Amino acid sequence: MSEHLYVVIMAGGSGTRFWPLSRQKSPKQLQAIVGETPLIRSTVERFEGMVPPENIFVITGPGQDEPTRRILTGIRPGNVIAEPEGRDTSAAIALGATVLLKRDPEAMMAVVPADHLIKPRELFQATVAAAADVAARTDYLILFGIRPSFPSTGFGYIRFGDRIETASGGMAVRQVRGFTEKPDERTARDYLESKEYHWNSGIFVWRAARILREISACLPGHGQAFEKIGAALGTPAERKVLAEEYARLRKISIDYAVLEKASGVAVLEAGYEWDDVGSWLALERHMDRDQSGNVVLGDAISMGSTGCIIHSSGKRLVAALDLTNMLVVDTDDVVLICPKNRDQDVKKMVDEVRRRGKTELL
Numbered sequence: 001m002s003e004h005l006y007v008v009i010m011a012g013g014s015g016t017r018f019w020p021l022s023r024q025k026s027p028k029q030l031q032a033i034v035g036e037t038p039l040i041r042s043t044v045e046r047f048e049g050m051v052p053p054e055n056i057f058v059i060t061g062p063g064q065d066e067p068t069r070r071i072l073t074g075i076r077p078g079n080v081i082a083e084p085e086g087r088d089t090s091a092a093i094a095l096g097a098t099v100l101l102k103r104d105p106e107a108m109m110a111v112v113p114a115d116h117l118i119k120p121r122e123l124f125q126a127t128v129a130a131a132a133d134v135a136a137r138t139d140y141l142i143l144f145g146i147r148p149s150f151p152s153t154g155f156g157y158i159r160f161g162d163r164i165e166t167a168s169g170g171m172a173v174r175q176v177r178g179f180t181e182k183p184d185e186r187t188a189r190d191y192l193e194s195k196e197y198h199w200n201s202g203i204f205v206w207r208a209a210r211i212l213r214e215i216s217a218c219l220p221g222h223g224q225a226f227e228k229i230g231a232a233l234g235t236p237a238e239r240k241v242l243a244e245e246y247a248r249l250r251k252i253s254i255d256y257a258v259l260e261k262a263s264g265v266a267v268l269e270a271g272y273e274w275d276d277v278g279s280w281l282a283l284e285r286h287m288d289r290d291q292s293g294n295v296v297l298g299d300a301i302s303m304g305s306t307g308c309i310i311h312s313s314g315k316r317l318v319a320a321l322d323l324t325n326m327l328v329v330d331t332d333d334v335v336l337i338c339p340k341n342r343d344q345d346v347k348k349m350v351d352e353v354r355r356r357g358k359t360e361l362l
Helices: 039-045 063-070 087-101 121-138 185-192 208-218 220-232 238-245 253-258 282-286 340-355
Strands: 005-011 055-062 080-082 108-113 117-119 141-146 158-165 174-182 198-208 265-270 273-275 295-297 302-303 309-312 316-320 324-328 336-339
Touching: 005 039, 005 340, 039 063, 039 087, 039 198, 039 302, 055 063, 055 087, 063 080, 087 108, 087 208, 087 220, 087 253, 108 208, 117 282, 121 141, 121 198, 121 265, 141 158, 141 253, 158 265, 174 253, 185 198, 198 208, 198 265, 208 220, 208 253, 220 238, 273 282, 282 295, 282 309, 295 302, 302 309, 309 316, 316 324, 324 340
Parallel strands: 005 055, 005 108, 055 080, 141 265, 295 309, 302 316, 309 324
Antiparallel strands: 108 198, 117 273, 141 198, 158 174, 158 198, 174 265, 324 336
């Protein structure tokens, strides 16, 4: 693989849909939500044998850099970079691109979230390599699309058009015709049946210089800020400049800010298995269920309950009697109980906890 390929792992979120297990100081990507390995370590291991550790960078949220370094002992400490405050993916990607261009003007950039489950590794690596080859030849901004297997209302969708390139291995690269963020169930079913949509996996490959130009064109304030940040990198003023410039940035995702507007945006259909582990319902897709269809984890007992997710990580026994399609999560200081079909609204509960001033629970 080219020496100019770098990985930027976006790991700044707090995983609010996995509250109360996921907190600001111990977000889901630092935990073993599924299996025994923290999600972020699995993300790094996915690139073993393809990208050297010194070419892997992690963009974390404030206060998350040291816990991340303790988990990722094989990554250079300086490659774990904490944003002063969260400003969504446009800022995180611009920061990653700025850091890479300071090091390598020819940098190719694979952007991956820290909390996805992907297998097999070999097919994932082949897909990244194919996308990097196309991006290097064409200067396209390459998105990774996943063919839907069910009508998800929790994922974003990409509507694709004609094939415009063929990547190595015969993988199709298609034009992007539009985006939809988390449709309702009827629309999601229509998308599944139409066969013209991919799930938007949030994984991208592009030249670092190209994405930084696009960010600057669509968000001039970001362009000016990261020009100053780039000049300050490696100097005594780095931390001060980073904090000052971040405070002025607009909070907006890369999808809304750039990808929906830029030309030369393409989607490569990825054939590997993928899940973004976005909410508690993801456990049903990856964990064993009992005879009544329950996922029961930790010190918990279920009697007469069906289709429930029961997760205990606290000091108490959780006993569930005759519950149906419920989510029960117990920690040392919070118990969450809600219908499973409200799992996307756990984030709203976090907002309410914040509104009530109970910040110690966040």
